Amino acid sequence: MMNNGPIIQTTNLSRSFGDILAVDRISVSINPGEVFGLLGPNGAGKTTTVRMLAALLEPTSGEAYVAGFQIGKEDQKIRRQIGYLPEAPGLYDALTAEQNLAFFGAMYGVEEISRQIKRYLEMLGLWNRRYEPVATFSKGMRQKLAIARALLHEPEVLFLDEPTSGLDPQAARLVRKFIAELSGEGRTIILCTHNLDEADRLCDRVAVVNGHLLALDSPKILRRKIFGRKVVFHLLEAKIDFEQVLLAFDFVSEVHLVENKILVSVEDPENNNPALIRALIEAGAEIQFVGELRRRLEDVYLELMKSAEGINNG
Amino acid sequence: MDRIKAIIVKEWREVFKNKFIFFTVSFLPLMITALPLGILYFATGSENFGGVTTADLPPQFSTLCGELSGGDCMLYYIVTQFLLLFMMVPVIIPMTIASYSIVGEKTTRTLEPLLVTPVSTLEILIGKGLAGIIPAVSATWIGYLLYAAGAHIMVDNPAVVGKLFDPLWMTAIFVVGPLLSIFGVSIAVMISSRVNDPRIAEQISGIFVLPIVGLFIGQTMGLILVNQQFILWMAGILVVLDSVLFYFAVQIFQRETILSRWK
Incomplete structure (x- = not known):
């Protein structure tokens, strides 16, 4: 007991x-x-x-x-x-x-x-x-x-x-x-x-x-474990050059341009974001919003199930 | 004890709202009491029993009559004929109540919340069993007392009426009756665990009433004699049967079995 x-x-x-x-x-x-x-x-x-x-x-x-x-x-x-x-x-x-x-x-x-x-x-x-x-x-x-x-x-x-x-x-x-x-x-x-x-x-x-x-x-940690953390920069106009600017940082693992948005995978947004914002502004970007891309628990769940099925199917 | 009492009260609140069960519990004993009283009424009103004489009685029956005269022996024969009919009440009523109670719990999925409480399997089974046995035995006893009272009014010879209180009837009503109720409940528990319709459970359970019907017919045809020895044998067999059936009913009513095997 x-x-x-x-x-x-x-x-x-x-x-x-x-x-x-x-x-x-x-x-x-x-x-x-x-x-x-x-x-x-x-x-x-x-x-x-x-x-x-x-x-x-x-x-x-x-x-x-x-x-x-x-x-x-x-x-x-x-x-x-x-x-x-x-x-x-x-x-x-x-x-x-x-x-x-x-x-x-x-x-x-x-x-x-x-x-x-x-x-x-x-x-x-x-x-x-x-x-x-x-x-x-x-x-x-x-x-x-x-x-x-x-x-x-x-x-x-x-x-x-x-x-x-x-x-x-x-x-x-x-x-x-x-x-x-x-x-x-x-x-x-x-x-x-x-x-x-x-x-x-x-x-x-x-x-x-x-x-x-x-x-x-916890749902929060599961999200981070599976999808990492992504920051979304909403720009007035997204340019291909911005991708290179962001990839120059060690803590940035991935960058995707989607229309006028840039999705950036970072380790620690709270500490990394100020440097990224500065770099983008210096590169001529006009930033409208910055936020963290929040994955739903459903995404985590489906990802886990997909992985489990993949393992089961060999 | 409080849990058993609560189960009994809950069962009664539930099952007696069902018109079919209410009808079975109230009208079956009434019919079984009224039928022999009616026959007794016509028999006592007839001078020569419609031409039937003691010579028409099964020869072995005369040994039960003792000092009774031929006419009184005939009356006693009529009175005793219905002993086995009374034995059907304590089997049918608990079978009906237990079938509706257990199958009802299965179909409404109320067993799981009950099984998660600290109530023991034995308490559930005793509670459900008594909820069927108490009305059945009460109905049998009340029916018997009404029959005895009716016979007392209709039959002049106290010796004949007195026979209704001899060891044969006492053993049958007060020992065999409750034993038959336990038998009925145990059978209903086992059958109810395998079916999902209370009417089917009741119909299958009904097969187990047939031996009593067979005994009644056998006695009427003079093939068997229901005497003290017969009733004692019946009680002995029922004690053994009830013990075995109750053991199996307890096994069937384990939480594990209910949740993983009951269909």
Whole structure:
């Protein structure tokens, strides 16, 4: 049992279903209070990984600790420490919102269940609908109720599997805001999502998986690792000479002219840009804007998948 | 204990909103109680039982009549005929409730959030089981008491009515009945794990009611005699069967099995 350090630690965590290897030797450490994204295509083993960490499935090999307890050996203790929002909300339609939460509160042995129900239904804007059967709820309301269910027992670790999937933009925004608030409370959140923009905005670090771990870092560092850093100079008129001016610097690795823009790959834009701007002005350039070309996490993801496919195809 | 209670209450809140289940739980025992009472009413109202005499009774049945006169023995025969019919109630009701409960959880995908809580497999199974067994056994007992009360009103000879409270009936209603309910639940759990339609689960489970129907027909035709020894054998076999079936039901209800093998 671990007392300090990461709240989740996996070492070569693997899971097979018959001959199919769903999760292949995943090793990660997740710190307390971190929002950790688990990204990957369908069938990449995200849900299986989460199910193992939620003590629902046993690993075929490897080991993992959640909140200091070893999965497969201290599952009951783990279940008390975690909250879980599965891909499908899985609510009892015939029961009211309050009855659903009261039932799960009893399963978790929550004391002062009425207070907890009120707290989370109010936070998620469902308090006035508490006596209505869930069957009458919209998809967004169901998702919010399922999130409330996952929080009733005040878990340290929260697993959210596609929390905004299928929600309208307004509901998705509300859920994202709520996740950010939960993170602010110091909870550790493991977020499985296909929404890469969402992961980019919410996650401190992301793991890209496709059965095995392809990459693990913060979205910002992953972008830099894969694409480097590029500065864009918007000029009144771009000339071919400018390319040579910029390539004269050691810290410039690449220069591309695109219409009236120059894309420059540099190591450290914060320190390198002033010299580049000076050189361009001296060369007669009229600079309109300067900015960093921001790659989306989606670009990083697709690049990683492309590389993984390339490796798999030999 | 709180978790089991919460599961039972949740199950009842869910399943009894289903009109079909409500009908099965309320009308089946009523019908099974009303049918023998009706026959008893006509039998007691008839002077000579429509020409049927004790000679028409299965010969081995007379051993159960003891000191009863021929007419009373005939009444007791009629009363006892329906013992096996009562035995169908504790099997059918829990099968219906458990089938709808488990298949319902599968189709609405409510099992996963439940399994991630600290509730144990045994607590889930006991909760779901009792949610089916309690109404079934209650309905059987209430039906039996109504039948006994009806017989008491209609039959003059207290010795005949007293037979409804002899060890044969007591064992059947208060021991075999609950054992049959456990049997019904265990069968429903196993079948429900493999199908995605509660009606199919119920129909397949229904096959396991056929032996009781067979016994009822066999008894009516005089092929078997349901006496104390028979009921004790039935109870013994059910104890063994229930133990084996419950063991398999627990295995089927493991988290790992539900998430990786249930279809």
